[in-house]
Amino acid sequence: MVPVYVFDPRLLAGHPLGFAKAGAVRRQFLAEAVRDLRQQLRQVGSDLVVRVGLPEEVLPALAQELGAAAVYASAEVTQEEQAVETALEERLEADGRSLHLFWQATLHHLDDLPMPVRNLPDVFTQFKNKVEKFGKVRPQFAAPTNLTFAETLDRGTVPAVPEAADYQPAFRGGETEALGRLHDYFWTKDLLRTYKETRNGMLGLDYSSRFSGWLALGCLSPRFVLAEIQRYETERTQNESTYWLGFELLWRDYFRFVAVKFGNRIFRSHGLKEEPLRRAPAVTKSAQHSFEQWRLGETGVPLIDANMKELLATGYMSNRGRQNVASFLVKDLLLDWRWGAAWFESQLIDYDPCSNWGNWLYVAGVGNDPRENRYFDILRQATYYDAAGAYVKHWLPQLTGVPAEQVHRVGLLTNDEQRSFGVRLGVDYPNPLVDVRKWGQADGGR
Ligand SMILES: Cc1cc2nc3c(=O)[nH]c(=O)nc-3n(C[C@H](O)[C@H](O)[C@H](O)COP(=O)(O)OP(=O)(O)OC[C@H]3O[C@@H](n4cnc5c(N)ncnc54)[C@H](O)[C@@H]3O)c2cc1C
Numbered sequence: 281m282v283p284v285y286v287f288d289p290r291l292l293a294g295h296p297l298g299f300a301k302a303g304a305v306r307r308q309f310l311a312e313a314v315r316d317l318r319q320q321l322r323q324v325g326s327d328l329v330v331r332v333g334l335p336e337e338v339l340p341a342l343a344q345e346l347g348a349a350a351v352y353a354s355a356e357v358t359q360e361e362q363a364v365e366t367a368l369e370e371r372l373e374a375d376g377r378s379l380h381l382f383w384q385a386t387l388h389h390l391d392d393l394p395m396p397v398r399n400l401p402d403v404f405t406q407f408k409n410k411v412e413k414f415g416k417v418r419p420q421f422a423a424p425t426n427l428t429f430a431e432t433l434d435r436g437t438v439p440a441v442p443e444a445a446d447y448q449p450a451f452r453g454g455e456t457e458a459l460g461r462l463h464d465y466f467w468t469k470d471l472l473r474t475y476k477e478t479r480n481g482m483l484g485l486d487y488s489s490r491f492s493g494w495l496a497l498g499c500l501s502p503r504f505v506l507a508e509i510q511r512y513e514t515e516r517t518q519n520e521s522t523y524w525l526g527f528e529l530l531w532r533d534y535f536r537f538v539a540v541k542f543g544n545r546i547f548r549s550h551g552l553k554e555e556p557l558r559r560a561p562a563v564t565k566s567a568q569h570s571f572e573q574w575r576l577g578e579t580g581v582p583l584i585d586a587n588m589k590e591l592l593a594t595g596y597m598s599n600r601g602r603q604n605v606a607s608f609l610v611k612d613l614l615l616d617w618r619w620g621a622a623w624f625e626s627q628l629i630d631y632d633p634c635s636n637w638g639n640w641l642y643v644a645g646v647g648n649d650p651r652e653n654r655y656f657d658i659l660r661q662a663t664y665y666d667a668a669g670a671y672v673k674h675w676l677p678q679l680t681g682v683p684a685e686q687v688h689r690v691g692l693l694t695n696d697e698q699r700s701f702g703v704r705l706g707v708d709y710p711n712p713l714v715d716v717r718k719w720g721q722a723d724g725g726r
Contacts, residue, residue, distance in 0.1 A: 282346060282430065283321055283328045285314050286335040287439055288364075297571065297619060299626050304444035305595035309453040309629040313497045315438050316454025326427035330436035336367035343377055346430070354498070355381035357539045358633040359547075386533045387502040388415050390540070400534075400541045402552075402648040407537075408530050420503050448593045450485050451493065453629070458494035462505065465489055466512050475521040482587070482598045483671040489525060492630035493596070495532070502529050535638030538647075546637045549618065551646030561616045570613045573713055574605070575623050577675075580691050580705075580712035583662040584608050586675035593675075595629035600665055606643040607656035612714050617644035659719035662688040678708045691716050 287310075291302035302310075318328035331338045339351055351372060356362055369379040383390050390397060394414035401407045451457055466472045471486055481487025494500035506526055513522050538546065545552055549560035561567060573579050577588030587601035597605070602624075609620040621640040625631050641647040666672060669687035673680050679687055681702040686693065691705065691712035698704055705711050 281326075281427065282342075282348070282433065283317075283326060284339065284342060285317070285328055285330050286338050287314075287330070287332045288335060289332065290334075290360075295622050295626065297568070297622065299575075299623070301626060302631075303595075303626045304441050305447045305449075305592075306627060306629055306631060308441045308444035308447060309449070309493055309595060310497060311438050311441055312453030312457075313455075313494075313499050314453075316452075316456050316499070318438070320455060321427065324423075324425055324427050326429045327435055329433060330438050332436075332439055335364055336371055339368055340371040340375060340377070343372065344375060346433075348377065350378045350380055352380045352382065354384040357536060359544055361633070384498065385502075386536050387417055387506060387529050388533055389418055390537070392416055392418070393537070397537055397540050400537050404531065404534050404649060407534050408527070411530060411533075417503055417506060420501065420507060447595070449629075450594055450596060451490060453493065453497065453499065455494070455499040458491070458500040461490060461494075462500070462508060466508055470516070472509070472512055472525060473517055473519065473521055476519075476524040477521070479524070480598075480600045480665060482601055482665060483674060488598065490596070496630040496632040496635075502532065505529065532632075532635055535632075535634040538638050539634040546634075546641060547618070549616065549646075551641040551644065552648040553646050561614055563616075567615055570713060571609075571615055571619050573710070574609055574613060574615070574620075578710045579608070579613075579714075580710040581608065581658055581714070581716065582669075582672040582676055582679060582688055582690055583658055583666065585710075586672040589675040591624075591627050595627055597628075600661075602639065603643060604656050604658060604661050606640060607654075608658055610644045611655050612658070617641075617646070657719045657721075659688055659716065663720075676709065678703055689716060 291300070291307060293301045295301060314328070314330065318330070321328050329342070331342070342348075343351055351368070353365075356365060365379070365381060372379050388411060392415060393400075394410045395401075401410065451461060465486070469486065471478070472489075475488070478487040491500055491505060495502060495505075506529065509522055509526050538552075542552055550556040570579075574584070574588065577585040577592065579585055579588075583601075584605050587597050587605050590601070591597045606617070606620055609615050610617045617640050621637055624636050624640070625633075628636065638647070642649065662672070666688070667684065669679070669682070669684040672687055673682075679690060682690055682693070683701070686697070686701075690703065690709060693701065693703070693705065703709055
């Protein structure tokens with residue numbers, strides 16, 4: 281057995297809106313994960329062969345060089361990934377070799393769902409209830425402890441990501457870091473106990489688990505996370521928080537099964553809806569300009585900008601932040617939700633096609649659950665979840681001198697206030713892109 285990882289140059293391809301499909305921070309996290317995997321394999325007597333190129337070309341060539349009978353990989357569910365699988369299989373078969381794909385990634389195996397995936401419920405809660413009652417989670421495999429490696433084989437090197445040199449990662453990619461974080465979060469800091477109360481936070485590292493990046497790349501198994509939750513429930517405590525982390529893993533499963541059921545519909549403007557509700561927003565100069573300001577964190581709305589700056593610097597954003605910036609893009613800037621999803625795809629270290637496009641569908645109101653379609657009043661959200669303004673001031677230090685009760689409405693400061701708080705609108709911080717006086721009135725929802 282020869283473990284191989286292929287870095288696909290298609291990750292560097294440009295999006296028509298002017299950025300790489302996978303930005304530097306995301307590629308850095310991936311490179312760290314692959315280096316760590318190599319280290320793990322070396323510790324058990326094997327190694328990881330690393331190549332750069334198209335997997336459907338590199339793998340058949342390597343299989344030929346080695347005289348391998350078959351290639352084994354995990355099965356993907358979305359179009360671009362499946363196109364690679366198909367091309368790979370065709371080339372391998374032309375050489376008399378086979379491709380074996382394995383269902384991985386989710387807590388519940390596709391084959392163990394209590395319904396055929398074509399009958400997946402359109403409402404998450406119905407899915408959750410069925411799976412909790414009738415689903416099963418397969419046991420984990422033990423990791424191999426003793427492998428061998430063909431010494432003559434060129435191991436290759438993990439490509440460096442020079443553009444990401446100055447990023448500010450909270451965590452590094454790779455299983456070692458993932459297991460360390462889980463141990464810290466559950467056992468050392470005992471934070472699982474209060475997860476349900478803290479999970480809507482935005483500032484710091486400990487309000488939520490931060491497992492997402494490792495789960496997305498396969499450095500951490502959801503089945504292992506669940507087993508650790510259960511151990512915690514036996515050894516420490518069982519409460520709403522311990523339940524809730526497992527519940528969130530079901531959302532993750534659900535979005536993967538939604539992608540299987542609906543295929544490419546998750547990528548189209550009207551999503552899972554049968555008919556377009558309205559025409560997709562037009563690609564105008566002004567729309568592109570608003571999108572640039574959103575993407576770079578320069579909308580003049582502090583909660584949005586702070587979150588977008590955090591994403592740029594770290595490749596991560598809290599769930600609360602993601603919901604707000606997505607709602608703002610779709611419902612306040614009236615832009616095409618797919619632009620937002622494409623930017624998240626480029627930036628997120630936890631980018632996963634199903635979770636990303638699936639969550640965007642729901643925020644954009646084109647998923648299949650009508651109850652998920654709601655508007656976020658950004659000011660109400662900001663004053664509720666960042667009452668003291670500590671989060672926005674952390675990412676927008678130019679607002680440090682603005683008092684907490686005004687920081688989320690900074691666009692409304694008078695000239696005198698700007699002078700006394702040490703911030704000039706349009707100079708140190710942008711004027712707001714939208715009329716912020718519309719917020720704070722109606723129930724903006726939490
Ligand atoms: C517009 C938008 C885009 C998103 N894109 C992604 C994405 O590309 N990849 C991704 O992993 N998550 C995505 N999410 C979901 C969620 O925001 C992140 O999973 C979560 O913030 C990660 O932080 P955490 O690991 O600390 O989460 P925790 O709160 O600790 O949750 C534990 C785990 O549960 C899963 N989970 C939690 N919430 C969700 C959810 N709503 N959907 C799917 N899985 C969830 C994640 O795997 C997460 O690691 C998106 C959410 C929104 C609103």
